[in-house]
Structures are given as C-alpha cells and as structure tokens.
Amino acid sequence: MSYCRQEGKDKIIFVTKEDHETPSSAELVADDPDDPYEEQGLILPNGDINWNCPCLGGMASGPCGEQFKSAFSCFHYSTEEIKGSDCVDQFRAMQECMQKYPDLYPQEDENEEKEKSSKDLEDTPVEASVAKEEKGSS
Amino acid sequence: MLCCRLAALGARRRLRPLGPAAVLQCHHLRYPSRSLMSSGVPGKAGSNLLFYLIVGGTVTGAGAYVYKTLRENKERFTSRVTTITARSQENASSPSGAASRGSAAPEAHPEVPSHVPFLLIGGGTAAFAAARSIRARDPGARVLIVSEDPALPYMRPPLSKELWFSDDPNVTETLRFKQWNGKERSIYFQPPSFYVPARDLPFVENGGVAVLCGKKVVHMDVRGNMVKLSDGTQISYDKCLIATGGSPRNLPAIERAGKDVQQRLTLFRKVEDFKSLEKISRQVKSITVIGGGFLGSELACALGRRARTRGLEVIQLFPENGNMGKVLPEYLSNWTTEKVRREGVNVMPNAVVKSVSVSGNRLMIKLKDGRKVETDHIVAAVGLEPNVELAKSAGLEVDSDFGGFRVNAELQARSNIWVAGDAACFYDIKLGRRRVEHHDHAVVSGRLAGENMTGAAKPYWHQSMFWSDLGPDVGYEAIGLVDSTLPTVGVFAKATAKDTPKSATEQSGTGIRSESETEAEASEVPTSPSASPMPHVPKQGEDYGKGVVFYLRDKVVVGIVLWNIFNRMPIARKIIKDGEEHADLNEVAKLFNIHED
Numbered sequence: 001m002s003y004c005r006q007e008g009k010d011k012i013i014f015v016t017k018e019d020h021e022t023p024s025s026a027e028l029v030a031d032d033p034d035d036p037y038e039e040q041g042l043i044l045p046n047g048d049i050n051w052n053c054p055c056l057g058g059m060a061s062g063p064c065g066e067q068f069k070s071a072f073s074c075f076h077y078s079t080e081e082i083k084g085s086d087c088v089d090q091f092r093a094m095q096e097c098m099q100k101y102p103d104l105y106p107q108e109d110e111n112e113e114k115e116k117s118s119k120d121l122e123d124t125p126v127e128a129s130v131a132k133e134e135k136g137s138s
Numbered sequence: 139m140l141c142c143r144l145a146a147l148g149a150r151r152r153l154r155p156l157g158p159a160a161v162l163q164c165h166h167l168r169y170p171s172r173s174l175m176s177s178g179v180p181g182k183a184g185s186n187l188l189f190y191l192i193v194g195g196t197v198t199g200a201g202a203y204v205y206k207t208l209r210e211n212k213e214r215f216t217s218r219v220t221t222i223t224a225r226s227q228e229n230a231s232s233p234s235g236a237a238s239r240g241s242a243a244p245e246a247h248p249e250v251p252s253h254v255p256f257l258l259i260g261g262g263t264a265a266f267a268a269a270r271s272i273r274a275r276d277p278g279a280r281v282l283i284v285s286e287d288p289a290l291p292y293m294r295p296p297l298s299k300e301l302w303f304s305d306d307p308n309v310t311e312t313l314r315f316k317q318w319n320g321k322e323r324s325i326y327f328q329p330p331s332f333y334v335p336a337r338d339l340p341f342v343e344n345g346g347v348a349v350l351c352g353k354k355v356v357h358m359d360v361r362g363n364m365v366k367l368s369d370g371t372q373i374s375y376d377k378c379l380i381a382t383g384g385s386p387r388n389l390p391a392i393e394r395a396g397k398d399v400q401q402r403l404t405l406f407r408k409v410e411d412f413k414s415l416e417k418i419s420r421q422v423k424s425i426t427v428i429g430g431g432f433l434g435s436e437l438a439c440a441l442g443r444r445a446r447t448r449g450l451e452v453i454q455l456f457p458e459n460g461n462m463g464k465v466l467p468e469y470l471s472n473w474t475t476e477k478v479r480r481e482g483v484n485v486m487p488n489a490v491v492k493s494v495s496v497s498g499n500r501l502m503i504k505l506k507d508g509r510k511v512e513t514d515h516i517v518a519a520v521g522l523e524p525n526v527e528l529a530k531s532a533g534l535e536v537d538s539d540f541g542g543f544r545v546n547a548e549l550q551a552r553s554n555i556w557v558a559g560d561a562a563c564f565y566d567i568k569l570g571r572r573r574v575e576h577h578d579h580a581v582v583s584g585r586l587a588g589e590n591m592t593g594a595a596k597p598y599w600h601q602s603m604f605w606s607d608l609g610p611d612v613g614y615e616a617i618g619l620v621d622s623t624l625p626t627v628g629v630f631a632k633a634t635a636k637d638t639p640k641s642a643t644e645q646s647g648t649g650i651r652s653e654s655e656t657e658a659e660a661s662e663v664p665t666s667p668s669a670s671p672m673p674h675v676p677k678q679g680e681d682y683g684k685g686v687v688f689y690l691r692d693k694v695v696v697g698i699v700l701w702n703i704f705n706r707m708p709i710a711r712k713i714i715k716d717g718e719e720h721a722d723l724n725e726v727a728k729l730f731n732i733h734e735d
Binding site: 002007008009010011012013014015016017019020022023024025026027028029031036037038039051052054056058060061062063065066069101103104 | 269270271272273274275277278328329331332334344346347467468469585588589596597599600624625626627628629630631632712713715716718720722724725726727728729731732733
C-alpha cells in the first residue's frame, strides 16, 4: 500500500514494489518520427547520415573527418553483397590519415572503427559518447 | 617609422639652408623698400645705376649661392637616405630571417588570420561543441576559437568531482580521471594534435579548428563583422558565436575585506583553481566553503573525503536551510544535508556572512547571527556572473531578469551572431525564457548554435539535463525547471535491505560518475525493516533511497529529479516535452520502474 504525506506545498508518496506492478495509466503523446526539431539518430529520416550525431563522437569533425565521411558514406550506400567491399580505397585513405594522429586515433581501435561502421549505432547520450570517443592512452 | 624619421631628417635639412638665405633675402627686401622710400628724392642717375648694379649683383649672387646650397643639400640628403635605407634593410632582414627560418616561404603567414569564416569567442564547452558541430556539417570548415583561458578547451564537472577522487598523486598534472565504465580520460576534449595552428587555418586543405589561447576579445563591431583582441589584433568573420561563459561571483563582505583576506580566497571555476585548491588542501588545517549549491556542496564533499584521511577541517556555510536548498524540496534538502555531514563536512545552514578579517595567521568569519568561524582558507561558490562585457561595443541586448545576452529560440542575437552556454539567456519553447549554467546545456546549446551557424534554423528543443553526486548515498540526475519554490510531488520506493547505492552507481549509463567506496558506507545507511509485506507508517528520518520528484507549474510537469535511479532520462525528457496535465502523478512515476536497479 502506498503511503502519502504532505509537507507544505510538497507531496511525498512512498510506494512498494507491488504498488507499482500494475501498468501505468499515464498517457504519453505519440512521437512524430519526422519532427525536424528532434535530435536525430545516426540515420536521418530521409536516409542520409547524420554527421552531427553525438554517437560518432568527433569522428566526422576531426583532422581525418573528410576521409571518415567519404569512407562511411561509401559503406552506407554500398549495394554490394559484402557491404562496403567496394570502399577499400576510402577506408585505406582514412586509415592512412588516422595513422598520422596516433593520440587522436589510437591504433588498437582500428578494428573497432570498422565494426562501428558495419552496424547502425543507437543514439546514446552525449556524456556516454564523449566518454566513448576519447580512449585512454594505455 | 623609418619613413617618418627620414622625412624629419629631410625636412630638417631643407629647413636649414633657408635660414641664412631667408635672412639675406629679408635684408634685401627691406633695402629696396627703404631705398624706394628714401629715393623719393630724385637723385643722381649714375649713383642710382651703380646702386642697382650692386644690389642686383648681390641678389643674383645670393640666389646662386642659395640654389647651389639647396642642390648640394639635396644630393647629400638623397645619398644619406639611400645609406640609411640600405642599413635598415640589412637590420630588418636579419631578425625576420631568423624568425622565418622555420617556414620556407619568403612571406611567413601572419600569426593570427585576419579573416575567418567561423569565429567562436570563448574556449569552453559550448564553443567546443559548436566547433565540432560546424565541422561535422560544413565540410572543410575553418573555425577559430579565441579563448581567454591559457588552456585548451576542457570539461568542468570533473574539477569538483572525479579529479578529487583520483588515486593518482600526479592528478594535478595529468588531469585524468576514471569514468563510470572504468576507462580513463583527460578533462581536455581533445589532445593538442586535434587542433590546427592558427596561422595555418586559412591554408590547410580540409579546414580545421584552431585555438588562440590567452587572448581576449575586447571589442566587437557588428556592422563591420569584426572583433578586436586585447593586443590590438583585428579579426573579421562571416559567422560569430559568443560563448564567453561567466566569472565566479564574490561576496561583498569579502571584497571589502582587503588583500590579506583575498590571498586566502579561492573563487573556484578553472583548472588552475583546482590545482591551487588541491595544493592548499594539503597544507592548511581548515577550509570553509561558502555556498550551498551544486559547486559548493560538491567541493565540500570532495574536501570532506580528504578530511578523514588528512585531518583537514571542512566547514560549509550558506544562507539556506539545507544543501541544494534552492533546487530540492525541503525534506530532500534536509536529508541531503545529513548525508553531506556524514562525508565529514561541518555544515552550517542559515549562515549569512557579515565580515571577514585576518586574526593571527587565520581568517575570522563573522556571521550576521553572531556566530564566529575561524578558518585558514575560504572557497567561495556563490554563483556565476555571465560575461557580457562585449554587449556594449556590439550593441547587443542583455537580459535584466536572468543576466546574459538575450537571444531568441534559435540562440541568435543578431544576423550573424549566436550565443550559447552559460552566457545565453534564450527562449525555451516549452519552459519559457531562461538561462542555464550546466555542462550538458553548454554541449546541447553549443551544438545547436553550430547547427544554426551552418544553416539549420532549429530552435532549442532537446532538453538538456544535469546531475550531481554528493558522496556514495546521493546521486541524482535532473531535467527541466528544478526550482524548490515550485510545488513538488515525490514518489519514493520504500527502502528494503537489498537496496544499496553502489548497485545504482554501477548501472549508471548516463553520466560521468565517481567510483565510490560504498561498501563501507552502505552498512551505515539506515534501512527500514521490511521483513513483512505489511505497510508501515514512515516516520521522521525515513530514508529517501530511490525515487522520482516531479516539479509542477500550473499542474504541468516542468522539471524532474531522478533520485538515485539512472538510465531513465529519456522517459523524463519525454514527459516534459509532452507538457500534459496528469491527474495522478503516481501513475506517471510507474513509468520509471523505481524499484528496479
């Protein structure tokens, strides 16, 4: 049984687990997936890549941003059976660029980057993505 | 400068020959008039002719002399000029030769570009987020950040939390901390290699972000799309972002107090403040934190942790009734204050500082109610004053209610000028005009400003959040208008023996949280006996372990605090976005699954 208390303008309710077992009757407004104001995930409603997605961290905006964009775009629009197999040149250019900035793109993460490109990323909150993008130096 | 000197030389030389010649000429001028006057009397023609011959000859002779002198002088002047110019060229080429040894081109690029497409004034979180957003959306964009801070852009939250909990004795040098997922990172958003040198910015192939550190913009010419730095440099821009943040406020009582007191005072905001306070905390016996808000409470807890191991006395004074008194409802603020006391802090609420003086080698703080506090060092965390000095020269509006530059819902002040971060007083379509001083807001507004600077024309819509950790028992995330003057409804899980804050921390996915040694603390947390399923009446001192607090304005939820529950921010954001009136907030609370981890 939930217990309720009022302290001036503040109401306090204590609830047990059983109290909250029944589904909520609160109604939420349906979201419009095409709302232009909303923060978009990695893929925009029109199919384009959202380069400003927090999930990408600084990949599209750093010194190798252009190479990353061309490699990832190529992969995204690739219709080959093995997706991205026609994008080897772009990925190589990206890798060469990244090797020039070892403290920005630690070499151990090369494989991680390739894996990242090969699956759609969920939109994660900024703090977590900021944490993800900057790896430790060890 | 050389030209002026030469012109002066030449002028002097030109003047000198005129001197004696002018006198000669004057004499001659005078003579004819006198002779004309005196020769009114018709005299002998012969003597007159002789006279005229002598006069004529003298005049001609003088004229010839003058002409010769002038010509000689001119020649001398020309030769001297040539010598001097040749010598100065030698001098000029040797230092510039030394300077340009690095660059191959005979004309070195100027240190600061005279024009940049994107100029960001301020080098903090909002500016960095904007730079990243611009670069993501505009391929090859050239972005210049001008920062008064000598450091590259960094994040502030760890300065009052994670950095204090680090085990690394060199943390003040490395400035690295451990995140919730165990991985380490630096407070700097990016290492120096990310940035392009400012002099190369206009020329580097794919553009980039350059940072001018330790430079302040002192004047803004909106009509001419140009700014002036403190050293006189002028930079023109196409689009400009003002992200100047704020400066810590000081107490009038301390400002009046004099230099002896000021030397024992820290106004905490920047990296160097962290470094200096960390050092001081190892040297003194007692530190007093004035201020009971986020920064004051976090610093008091961080210092209180050290108090236990180092015998440091930590006192916290503030005018409110409890910690976070302006943010949390009274019952929660009181509960929080108790927790802060458990962190080793001597919390003194309802304390208003009347005066501060030096006595012996210590500080004496006198409160308005007569109490006295003796301490060695003061940390003032009494608010932030937005940096709006540029408003005057730029002709931009400053908001009188909230402070800061007044901007519209798209963060725009004028056609090519946006403002983001702590300094922006903006229109929030859902919650009304406001100014927010939190880290995530700086990121969200900086990113939005960057989008709008590259043509997006989007309003502030994605609601930013904030969080705070005050020791192992109190960690919360919040969103929207979290103002303790609003009526609130709090729904809390009745605590069972199973609930520990440590499990909540490990589950956290939406924030940088400190790793807390909660095992020792958890046993001290009072848990209500719940062996039987029968409900019992909660008594005073009930443990508010986990729950959600709704802040209402006209029956609509405008703010939510997630109390010791994590990973639920998206649903909180959704409820605020909907802006609906809910009849029973307990039903809304069900959406948060507060009993689960």
